[in-house]
Amino acid sequence: MQWKKYWMWLISLFYVLVPTLSLAQETVTAAPLSPEAIKWGFIAAAIAVGASSLGAGIAVALVGSSAMGALSEKPELAGRALIFLGLAEGIAIYGLIVAIMILGKI
Structure with missing residues (x-):
């Protein structure tokens, strides 16, 4: 009997979300951008x-230079050094994602 309560919640959620989803699918044309904005x-x-x-x-x-210095003294730190290098390289990826988002708005 407990499942009937959840079933009714699911049906009511369906009736609430379907009209909003159909509204979200309508295309909205934005005003064209000026060449200066582009x-x-x-x-x-x-x-x-x-x-x-x-x-x-x-x-x-x-x-990288600090990691090489640390690895010369403690070779077991290689895993941590690679993680820190990966985090440093992630900065460039974040900039690329921001640029893609900007170009998507044009």
């Missing part, structure tokens, strides 16, 4: 990728 969008995407790649390069250089 130009600034491309510049913003380029700055996002460039700055994040520059920052990632500096981070990898610092972390």
Whole structure:
């Protein structure tokens, strides 16, 4: 008998969500962007990728040299050093994702 209560909740949730989902599928046309806005969008995407790649390069250089120094003294730290290098490289990926989001809005 307990399942009937959950079944009614599921049916009521269905009747609530179906109209909102059909509204979300309607296409909304946005106003066309001016060429000036498009130009600034491309510049913003380029700055996002460039700055994040520059920052990632500096981070990898610092972390990599420190990791090599640590590995020369304690070779068992290799796993941790690779994790920190991966985190430093992630900065460039974040910039690329932001640039893709910016270009998606244009």
